[in-house]
Amino acid sequence: xSETDVTPETGSTATTTTAGESDERVREAWTEYRxxxxxxxxxxxLNVWYGDDHALKDVSMDIPAxxxxxxxxxxxxxxxxxxxxxxxxNDRIKTARVEGSVELDGTEVYDPNANxxxxxxxxxxxxxxxxxxxxxIRENISYxxxxxxxxxxxxxxxxxxxxxxxxxxxxxERALKQAALWDEVNDRLDDNALGLSGxxxxxxxxxxxxxxxxxxxxxxxxxxxxxPIATSKIEDLVEELxxxxxxxxxxxxxxxxxRISDQTAVFLTGGELIxxxxxxxxxxxxxxxxxxxxxxxxxx
Ligand SMILES: Nc1ncnc2c1ncn2[C@@H]1O[C@H](COP(=O)(O)OP(=O)(O)OP(=O)(O)O)[C@@H](O)[C@H]1O
Ligand SMILES: [Mg+2]
Numbered sequence: 001x002s003e004t005d006v007t008p009e010t011g012s013t014a015t016t017t018t019a020g021e022s023d024e025r026v027r028e029a030w031t032e033y034r035x036x037x038x039x040x041x042x043x044x045x046l047n048v049w050y051g052d053d054h055a056l057k058d059v060s061m062d063i064p065a066x067x068x069x070x071x072x073x074x075x076x077x078x079x080x081x082x083x084x085x086x087x088x089x090n091d092r093i094k095t096a097r098v099e100g101s102v103e104l105d106g107t108e109v110y111d112p113n114a115n116x117x118x119x120x121x122x123x124x125x126x127x128x129x130x131x132x133x134x135x136x137i138r139e140n141i142s143y144x145x146x147x148x149x150x151x152x153x154x155x156x157x158x159x160x161x162x163x164x165x166x167x168x169x170x171x172x173e174r175a176l177k178q179a180a181l182w183d184e185v186n187d188r189l190d191d192n193a194l195g196l197s198g199x200x201x202x203x204x205x206x207x208x209x210x211x212x213x214x215x216x217x218x219x220x221x222x223x224x225x226x227x228p229i230a231t232s233k234i235e236d237l238v239e240e241l242x243x244x245x246x247x248x249x250x251x252x253x254x255x256x257x258x259r260i261s262d263q264t265a266v267f268l269t270g271g272e273l274i275x276x277x278x279x280x281x282x283x284x285x286x287x288x289x290x291x292x293x294x295x296x297x298x299x300x
Contacts, residue, residue, distance in 0.1 A: 005096035023220060029287045030275045035263050040216060040246040041086060046100035048081050048090065055081050057269040068238055068247045070257035070279065073267035079250045082267070086248065087123035121148060123216040124209035127163040129225055130201035132193035137142040137185055140193045140204055141172045179207035180237050200231025204244050206237065217241060222257070234294060235260050254295060258283045266291045
C-alpha cells in the first residue's frame with residue numbers, strides 16, 4: 001500500500017456529535033468568533049454556583065457595542081444567571097458565588113472596589129414583568145436621575161436657586177420619546193404609572209432605564225408577558241435602541257431572536273454556552289448539531 005492511500009486525519013474523533021463532527025472542532029470553530037464592532041462587555045471564564053449547584057460553566061464571550069445580542073436556550077440553562085452577572089445583580093443572591101471576569105470597556109466589573117451604583121447606572125436592566133414604581137409617570141422617570149444628582153429638586157435646592165424643573169421636564173420627555181411612549185402619555189404625566197397597560201408599563205420601565213443614560217441595557221424576556229402588538233412595539237424599540245446602546249436580551253421566542261438580534265448565544269442545559277455567532281449563522285447554519293436540534297424544536 002502506498003502512502004497516498006492513507007486518508008489524512010482531519011480532526012479529533014474523540015467526542016462526535018450526532019452530525020458526525022468532532023465536538024472539539026465545533027467548539028474551536030465558534031470560539032474563534034469575534035463579533036464586528038468594538039467590544040463593550042468582555043466575559044472570561046465565568047462560573048456561577050448556587051450553593052453546590054454549578055449553574056454556569058466556563059462562559060466566555062465578547063459582546064459588541066451598539067448591537068443586539070440575544071441569549072437563547074431552554075428553561076434553567078442559566079440565561080438569567082448570565083445576564084445578572086453582567087451588572088452584578090447576583091451579588092444580591094446570598095447563595096450565589098461568581099468566579100471569572102467581566103469587563104465593561106476594559107474595566108473589571110468584579111473589582112472589589114467597583115462602585116455598584118455607578119455600575120448599575122451604566123448597565124441598566126429591564127425585567128420580564130414590568131415593575132414601575134407606584135408613583136406618577138413623571139416620577140418614575142425622574143427618580144433615577146435625581147438619585148444620581150442629575151436633577152436637583154426640593155426645598156434646599158430651590159433655596160439655593162437650583163430648582164431644575166425645566167431639566168426634569170426635558171429629561172422626562174427625552175426618555176419617554178426614546179422609549180416610544182411619549183405620544184401615548186404626554187397629557188397624563190402626573191397619573192399613576194400603575195394605570196398604564198402592561199405594554200406601556202414595560203416601555204415606561206425601558207424609559208426609566210434610559211433616563212440615567214446607560215451604556216448597556218439588559219432585558220430578561222421583556223415581551224413575554226405582552227400581546228403581539230405590544231411585543232412588536234418592544235421589538236421595534238430594541239432595534240432602534242441598538243443604534244446608540246448595547247442591548248443584551250434573553251428571549252424564549254426564536255423568531256424574535258432571529259428578527260431583532262445581531263449575535264445570538266445559545267446556552268443549553270447544564271449552564272454551558274454551546275455556540276455564539278452572528279444570528280444569521282446560528283439560525284441558518286449552526287456548527288453544533290445540538291444547537292440545530294434546539295432551534296428546529298427537536299428538543300428543549
Ligand atoms: N436564586 C437562585 N437560587 C438557587 N438556584 C438558582 C437561583 N436562580 C437560579 N437558580 C438555578 O440556576 C439554574 C439557572 O437558572 P436561570 O434562572 O439562570 O435559568 P434561565 O435560563 O433563565 O431559565 P428560564 O428560561 O426558565 O428563565 C437553574 O438550575 C436554577 O434552578
Ligand atoms: Mg430566566
